[in-house]
Every structure is written in C-alpha cells, then in structure tokens.
Amino acid sequence: MVTATIDALPSEILLYILEYLHDISTNNDFISAFAVCHRWQQLGYPVLWTNVVLTNQNIKTFARSVAEADESICRLVRSLSIQLDPIPPKTPWDGGGGLPLFWGEILPPQGEPLWLSTFLKDMGAEWQTVSRGFWELSKNMKSKLSRVKTCSYQMELEPPIILQKQRHFTNPPQIPASLLGEFLRALPSSCTNLEFDTCAIDSVDEGNEHLCSTIRGIIPRLHHLRLRLKHICPNLIDPSYHFPDSGSYITTKFAAPYLKTMTINLRPLPWYGPILSEHRVHTQTILPHYSTHWSVERDEIKNLALRDLMVKSLVTANKEKALPSIQKLQVINMTGRLKHDYPQDGDESMVLVRDDILANTTTRIPLRMLYFTNRRTFRSGVIYALYADSKDPAPIFGELSALEQKAERETWTTDSHKSRFPSSFESPSFTKHKRFGGNHLDIAAEVAGFAHRHLNVDVSVSALEFFPLELVRRQWRIAQRLETTVCEGLSVSSSEA
Structure with missing residues (x-):
C-alpha cells in the first residue's frame, strides 16, 4: 500500500482542509497553521482575509494592519463586517453587558481631526480607542480595500436589563x-451590498453631516441595502423633503437601477420605549398643525408620520420606475404598547410593523418582553416572545435584535464566523470560502430547558402559563384594530408574517 504525505495533496484538497480548519478554530489558532510551510501560508491567507469580522477588540489592530500591509494582501478582502459594542462585558453581576464606557480620557493621536477629539473627550478610554480605530480604517479603506463587495456596520446594543429599566438613561456611548x-x-x-445599522445611537457633532444624503449618493450602485439610523428622513428617497436643521436640500432624481432588496428599519432603542423623540422628524416639516410641546403622544404621532412618509416615498419611487430591479422593499417600525389589553404587564407589550411595498401589505407582529434571571444565557438578561403567526400560538423566543431579523424576513444573515451577507448573496468567492451554518438561533429550545435546570422566570407565572392560546388571539385582535391606512396609494391588509 502506497502512502502519501499531506505535502502531496493537490492544492484544491489542501484548501478545503484549511477552510474546514478555519471554520472550527479561532483566527489565532488558524494563523499558527501558517508556520507549517510556505504553501500553507500561501493558501491560508485568502481564507483568513476574504471575510473579515471586526469588533471592539481587533478593529484598531486591523486598521493598523491595513495601513501597513501589502496591497496584494488587502485586495483579498471581499466582505467587511464591523460589529461594535458600546456596552461590553464589564462587571460580573450581569454576565453580559456592563456599564457604558464613559469615563477616562486618552491623548488623541497626531493627525486626528479636531471634531473627533472634541467629541471623544468625555468618552471612556476603550470607546475612544474603538472610535479611533474606526477612523483610521476609514482613512485607508478606499485605497487599500478596493475589492470589498459587501460591507456591514452594526452597533451591537443589547443592554443589560438594569439599564433598560432606567428610562432616564439617554446618553449611551455614541x-x-x-x-x-x-x-x-x-x-x-x-x-x-451595504448594511448600515447604528442602532439609533449615532450622534450629531459639530459638523453638518446628514447621513441620509450621504447614503443616497451611494444607493445608485447598490444591489442590497439594510438601513437603520437615529436621524432618518424621506430625503433618502424623495427630493420633495428636506432636513431643516442641516439646511440640506436634495434636488437630484432618485434612481437605484441595481437595487434588489431594501430594508429600512425605524425601530428605536428598547429602553427609550416604543417611540423615540430623537428620530428627527420635524413638526414644522410634516405636522405644522400639531402642538410642539413635549408629550409621548406627540412623539408617537411623529414616529407614525415618519413611517407614512417613508412608505409613501418608496411607493412613489417604485411607481416612477426608479427601482427596476427591486425584489424586496420593506419598512420596519414599532408601534405603541397595548396597555389597555394587559393592564398588569401591558407596559411591556408592543407590535413590530412591516410594510411590504411590493406586496402592498402591512403585517403586524405582536411582541412581548420576558424577564429572566439567567444573564449568562442572554446578553441583556431579558428575552422577548415574538408571535409571528396568528394561526400558531407558539411564540418565537430571542433577544430583540434576533427577533427583529425574523420580522425583516432575514434579508441579511450571519455565517459561522459572524460575517454578515445578504440572504440572496452568491458569488464564487463567497461559496468557495464560506458555507453558511444554521443561522436560525433555536432559542426556544434553550427556554424549554429552563425548567429542567430549575431556572426561574422573574414574573410570577411559568413559561407555559405565560402563553395561553386566548392571550395570543387577543394580542392579534388588538394589533389588527390598529390603523390600516399607511398612505395614499397604498392599500393595506393584515397578513401573517
């Protein structure tokens, strides 16, 4: 019997082995394999650099590597997934999210713009480092990462429940x-392909940056777009609206000839409640007849007006053939809580709303908050129950961000190394270097196992008692009674998710 060493393997088989090694190991462990021989290093670099995931811990190092690395290495990058966490693990009492990174100051590096130094001076040292790493990456990205096809920027914000309960807490790291x-x-x-989700904690600084206008300039070349900003307005689509505070006016005709999927998410941060005043929808622009004094009701009307105007702009753009390649076009929002239906705990009931522009429908998906004591299992110490199907009383469990992906019909998905891609994305480089694992988190099984591990729910009922069939039916009836007219020219019906 003739035996062969691994050196005799064809490059295609060795590459397959290296891909498998990368899928089951950390980057540090994978890099150590490069020391075996030059051939392993030569085949391993494309596997390592094709899909890059950046976090608080490695964004500064990667930015420095891009600045110093040979251009031939940087050109290997095809996707860039940036996932920054402003509330990282900090203390043992919550097992996940700690206190925000506010305190401390470090000296700014040479060449840093004054507006960035001024903005960061009151932030914590770690968040200053993260933000500066992001700035350094931006300086070299266009010249060095010239073959990036997919970019995902996400603020990962699942704050611990102790912060969610602090309704006055309105100044997270930004x-x-x-x-x-x-x-x-x-x-x-x-x-x-662009996913740009600031989790609504981007902040206006001394400049006059209007991100809606900036993104509008990028849209003509995009194939897939998922968007959530703190300051969002119909200027993104419709030139008839302007942004009064910045003096921004858009007069160019909107066109997105290649856009296949577009998801605009208007949901605010969870601890602010279902409606967020910081969404810059100006009453003098869209509600001139309405009182400008502060009230929750006024803010809810502003939020609903934003949704209506955004949907109307998308409907108009689609009718005018500005989106000839579009396959999925949707707006996600959150409506007020259903207080009158559940007075004992209705304060934690809400509804996710999905407006499907192409299908001409609105889907309302009831959502309820559950409190669990086990914060090691869930990042924030709290999970939600999503009632995704009116015919099925069984809810889907998960943290808000994960369930939100369900409401969005998972237009973007995550692979085993946390790289983000459009769900319909296919390319030779992607299929060669990445095979999707199951991205559907089976949190329901985890919740079902709570009873076996004797973990208690903070509320005074068991998990089984918490989801009676009649409760689900009532939740849907209330959701269906909400307003059904989205805007002129868009007839709406309630349908299952």
Missing part, C-alpha cells in the same frame, strides 16, 4: 455622524 459619513464616503466603488 459615534459622531461625521465619522460615519467619512466611513461611508470611503467605501470603494466595488461595494454593492
């Missing part, structure tokens, strides 16, 4: 809009 604008303008022309 990132300046000017810095986000620099990043967007630095995206190479090869980037045709």
Whole structure:
C-alpha cells in the first residue's frame, strides 16, 4: 500500500482542509497553521482575509494592519463586517453587558481631526480607542480595500436589563455622524451590498453631516441595502423633503437601477420605549398643525408620520420606475404598547410593523418582553416572545435584535464566523470560502430547558402559563384594530408574517 504525505495533496484538497480548519478554530489558532510551510501560508491567507469580522477588540489592530500591509494582501478582502459594542462585558453581576464606557480620557493621536477629539473627550478610554480605530480604517479603506463587495456596520446594543429599566438613561456611548459619513464616503466603488445599522445611537457633532444624503449618493450602485439610523428622513428617497436643521436640500432624481432588496428599519432603542423623540422628524416639516410641546403622544404621532412618509416615498419611487430591479422593499417600525389589553404587564407589550411595498401589505407582529434571571444565557438578561403567526400560538423566543431579523424576513444573515451577507448573496468567492451554518438561533429550545435546570422566570407565572392560546388571539385582535391606512396609494391588509 502506497502512502502519501499531506505535502502531496493537490492544492484544491489542501484548501478545503484549511477552510474546514478555519471554520472550527479561532483566527489565532488558524494563523499558527501558517508556520507549517510556505504553501500553507500561501493558501491560508485568502481564507483568513476574504471575510473579515471586526469588533471592539481587533478593529484598531486591523486598521493598523491595513495601513501597513501589502496591497496584494488587502485586495483579498471581499466582505467587511464591523460589529461594535458600546456596552461590553464589564462587571460580573450581569454576565453580559456592563456599564457604558464613559469615563477616562486618552491623548488623541497626531493627525486626528479636531471634531473627533472634541467629541471623544468625555468618552471612556476603550470607546475612544474603538472610535479611533474606526477612523483610521476609514482613512485607508478606499485605497487599500478596493475589492470589498459587501460591507456591514452594526452597533451591537443589547443592554443589560438594569439599564433598560432606567428610562432616564439617554446618553449611551455614541459615534459622531461625521465619522460615519467619512466611513461611508470611503467605501470603494466595488461595494454593492451595504448594511448600515447604528442602532439609533449615532450622534450629531459639530459638523453638518446628514447621513441620509450621504447614503443616497451611494444607493445608485447598490444591489442590497439594510438601513437603520437615529436621524432618518424621506430625503433618502424623495427630493420633495428636506432636513431643516442641516439646511440640506436634495434636488437630484432618485434612481437605484441595481437595487434588489431594501430594508429600512425605524425601530428605536428598547429602553427609550416604543417611540423615540430623537428620530428627527420635524413638526414644522410634516405636522405644522400639531402642538410642539413635549408629550409621548406627540412623539408617537411623529414616529407614525415618519413611517407614512417613508412608505409613501418608496411607493412613489417604485411607481416612477426608479427601482427596476427591486425584489424586496420593506419598512420596519414599532408601534405603541397595548396597555389597555394587559393592564398588569401591558407596559411591556408592543407590535413590530412591516410594510411590504411590493406586496402592498402591512403585517403586524405582536411582541412581548420576558424577564429572566439567567444573564449568562442572554446578553441583556431579558428575552422577548415574538408571535409571528396568528394561526400558531407558539411564540418565537430571542433577544430583540434576533427577533427583529425574523420580522425583516432575514434579508441579511450571519455565517459561522459572524460575517454578515445578504440572504440572496452568491458569488464564487463567497461559496468557495464560506458555507453558511444554521443561522436560525433555536432559542426556544434553550427556554424549554429552563425548567429542567430549575431556572426561574422573574414574573410570577411559568413559561407555559405565560402563553395561553386566548392571550395570543387577543394580542392579534388588538394589533389588527390598529390603523390600516399607511398612505395614499397604498392599500393595506393584515397578513401573517
């Protein structure tokens, strides 16, 4: 019997082995395999660099590597997934999210713009480092990462429940809009898939950056777009609206000839309640007849007006053939709580609303908050129950961000190494270097196992008692009684998710 060493394997088989090794190991462990021989290093670099995931821990190092690395290495990058967490693990009492990174100050590096130094001076040292790493990456991205096809920027914000209960907590670590604008303008022309989710904690700084206008300039080349900003307005689509505070006016005709999927998410941060005043929908622009004094009701009307105007703009753009390639076009929002139906705990009931422009329908998906004591299992110490199907009383469990993906019909998905891609995305480089694992988190099984591990629910009922069939039916009846007219020209019906 003739035996062969691994050196005798064809490159295709060795590459397959290295891909498998990368899928089951950390990057540090995978890099150690490069020391075996030059051939392993030569085949391993494309596997390592094709799909890059950046977090608080490695964004500064990666930005420095991009600045110093040979251009031939940087050109290997095809997808860039940036997932920043402003509330990282910090204390043992919550097992997940700690206190926000506010305190401390470090000296700014040479060449840093004054607006960035001013903005970061009151932030914590770690968040300053993260933000500066993001800025350094933006400086070199267009010239060095010239073949990036997919870019995902996400703020991962699942705050611990102790912060969610603090309704006055309105100043989490933020990132300046000017810095986000620099990043967007630095995206190479090869980037045709964009997910840009600031989790509504981007902040206006001393500049006049209007991210809606910046993103509008990128849309003509995009194939897939998922978007959530703190300051969002119909200027993204419709030139008849303007942004009064910034003096921004858009007069160019909107066109997105290649866009296949577009998801605009208007949901605010969870601890602010279902409606967020910081969404900059100006009463003098869209509700001139309404009182400008502060009230929750006024803010809810503003939020609903934003949804209506955004949907109307998308309907108009579609009718005018500005989206000839579009296959999925939707707006996600959250409506007020159903207080009158559940007075004992109705304060935690809400409804996710999905407006499907192409199908001409609105889907309302009831959502309820559950409190669990086990914060090691869930990042925030709290999970939600999503009633995704009116015919099925069984809810789907998960943290809000995960369930939101269900409401969005998972237009973007995550692979085993946390790289983000459009669900319909296919390319030779992607299928060669990444095979999707199951991205559907089976949290229901985890919840079902609570009883076996003797974990208690904070509320005074068991998990089985919490979801009676009649409760689900009542939840849907209330949701269906909400307003059904989205805007002129869009007839709406309630349908299952």
